[in-house]
Amino acid sequence: MNIAQGIAYAQQFLTENLINDPYLNAKVDSYLLLQAVTGLSKSQLMAFDDRSLSEENQQKLTALLQRRAKGEPIAYILGETEFWSLRLNVSPDTLIPRPDTEILVEQALTIAEEKIQQNGNVSILDLGTGTGAIALALANELKKCGAKCRILGVDLIQGAVEFAHKNAVRHDLLEVEFKQSAWFEKIAERFDIIVSNPPYIDAQDVHLQQGDVRFEPLTALVAEQQGYADLQKIIENAPQFLQPNGALLLEHGWQQGEKVRSFFVEKLWQNVVTVKDYGGHERVTLARLK
């Protein structure tokens, strides 16, 4: 079997075995698996597609295809994924970062740049940091513009905290600090910006039985009170950990915008707005502390 035949075989195998997965991109997954097996880049696979695959590599490919055919996310099989142009290690301890979350990063960057212009520096807290995706994307961008910043990411799960730290090492972003904390439990300072993509799915949601989420931990996905408990808890506690005119930015489900806005009480908060994702769905709500 040569590389071209390996790609064709993988694509057909995935298409036939994951027929009910609406998110499957068999071609993308096939290239990623062949890259993992051979150590070649996508362009090398394409340029040398008549090279033969060793017996050992064919066996490895079959083993990976069988895992993928059971629905295991490609990111967990490869042990990494891409977020905001950073390749991040991922583990079943936490969520695989999603492209939708880049909306939160974009909004936070705009506010961070404003704070830097005003004060010459910025401090950011990332609650429920998981792989460190949001904190590291922000740190990477702010580093490019030479800004002085303090970024802290916290997570309930110690394994996630360790992975986030590994990702910081991987990208030479050691100025970002990570520690274990249940939301604000171990926080003892005020920040200019608090960001969070907390669990926000209702335990009864049928999507929990579909696609990648079946393999992700419920601690990263599910919240009580139809998915609103953690969003509400963070909004209620954030004022004690924000500087005056500090900003809170929260990712949430596309049908949760209205209720999330209602959690920001007028006495404490101003400029409450919800931003849509690239699919036109309400995705991130932000507000300023008065």
Ligand SMILES: C[S@@+](CC[C@H](N)C(=O)[O-])C[C@H]1O[C@@H](n2cnc3c(N)ncnc32)[C@H](O)[C@@H]1O
């Ligand atoms: C939806 S995931 C987001 C992960 C990451 N920020 C991202 O956007 O890819 C939610 C994260 O919140 C963490 N988490 C859940 N409950 C928490 C709590 N009480 N305190 C701190 N983190 C919590 C989970 O472990 C998980 O890593």
